Amino acid sequence: MNKEKSGFCRKISWAISPWVEEVQISPDPSLSIGALATNNKPGIYCIKHWADCFMNGVIIDIDDTLIDTARRMHELWGLLLDREVPREAVETMNLEQIFMKFATKKQMSRVKEFQKRYWDLLLCLDEAGVESLKLHEPMPYAADVLQGWSKKSRLIYLTGRTENMRSLTLHELKRFGFPIANTKLVMFQPEDYARAKGEDPSGPTLVDVKSKLCTEICKNSEVVRIIDDYPGYFAIFQQLEIPDRIGFLRPTRYQAQQYLDRGATRVVESWEELQDNESRAT
Numbered sequence: 001m002n003k004e005k006s007g008f009c010r011k012i013s014w015a016i017s018p019w020v021e022e023v024q025i026s027p028d029p030s031l032s033i034g035a036l037a038t039n040n041k042p043g044i045y046c047i048k049h050w051a052d053c054f055m056n057g058v059i060i061d062i063d064d065t066l067i068d069t070a071r072r073m074h075e076l077w078g079l080l081l082d083r084e085v086p087r088e089a090v091e092t093m094n095l096e097q098i099f100m101k102f103a104t105k106k107q108m109s110r111v112k113e114f115q116k117r118y119w120d121l122l123l124c125l126d127e128a129g130v131e132s133l134k135l136h137e138p139m140p141y142a143a144d145v146l147q148g149w150s151k152k153s154r155l156i157y158l159t160g161r162t163e164n165m166r167s168l169t170l171h172e173l174k175r176f177g178f179p180i181a182n183t184k185l186v187m188f189q190p191e192d193y194a195r196a197k198g199e200d201p202s203g204p205t206l207v208d209v210k211s212k213l214c215t216e217i218c219k220n221s222e223v224v225r226i227i228d229d230y231p232g233y234f235a236i237f238q239q240l241e242i243p244d245r246i247g248f249l250r251p252t253r254y255q256a257q258q259y260l261d262r263g264a265t266r267v268v269e270s271w272e273e274l275q276d277n278e279s280r281a282t
C-alpha cells in the first residue's frame with residue numbers, strides 16, 4: 001500500500017517511526033502489520049498500542065511552557081558577561097537589550113563572539129550550559145495535566161532545543177514527571193541557529209524552523225491542540241488550523257492580548273486552569 005495515498009498508513013508510519021519507513025496492513029487479525037524497516041530487512045512489527053495510531057495529537061512546547069527556565073537563564077547571563085545581571089532584567093528584557101545594558105565596552109567590541117557563546121551555552125553546546133540545567137524547575141500542575149492528556153491524546157513535544165540535547169531533555173522530562181511513553185520529541189538542529197548566532201544571515205529564522213516542523217507534524221497527525229509561551233508562533237498555528245491554540249502567558253514579557261491578536265484561541269496563566277479540560281483533548 002502506498003503510504004502517500006493513505007492517511008491511515010501515514011498515521012501508522014508516524015506512530016512507529018523512525019524504525020519503519022514503509023508500511024503495509026497485514027491480513028493477520030492480530031495487532032501486527034507487515035513493514036519494511038529502515039535497514040531494508042523485511043519483517044513483522046507489532047504495535048502494542050494500536051490505538052496510538054488513531055489518537056489525536058497535542059503539541060506541547062517545553063521551555064517556559066512546561067519548564068521554568070528563569071533561574072538557569074539568570075545564571076547563564078552571569079556566566080556569559082562575568083558579572084551579576086539582575087534577574088528582573090533577564091526576565092523582562094530581550095537578548096540584545098540585556099547585552100547592550102550590561103556588557104562592558106570591551107565585551108561590546110566582541111559582540112559576535114558573545115552572540116555565539118550565548119546560544120552555545122543555552123543549547124548545551126558548551127559544557128557550562130549542561131551543568132546549569134539543574135536550575136530548571138517544572139511549572140506547577142503541568143505534569144498532572146499532561147498525564148491526563150496522554151491517556152486520550154498522543155503528546156508531541158516540539159522544542160527549540162537542539163538534537164544534541166535529546167537525552168538530556170528526555171531525562172529532564174522524566175525527572176519532572178512528564179509522560180514519555182508513547183510520546184514524540186521533535187527538536188531543532190544545531191544548524192537551525194546559524195542565523196541567530198550571526199553565522200549565516202541568509203539562513204532560516206527560528207520562526208521559519210518552527211513553522212516547518214509544525215507543518216510536518218500536522219501532515220502526519222490530526223493535531224487538535226497546541227500550547228506555547230511565545231506569541232510570535234501563533235500565526236503559524238492558526239494557519240495550520242489547529243483548533244485549540246493555547247497561549248501560556250509569560251506575564252513578565254507579554255500581555256494576554258498579544259497571544260490572542262496573533263491567533264491564540266485562549267490564554268492561560270497557569271496549568272492549574274487546564275486541569276479540568278482533559279475532555280477537550282479527544
Ligand SMILES: [Mg+2]
Nearest residue numbers: 061063064229
Ligand atoms: Mg517556549
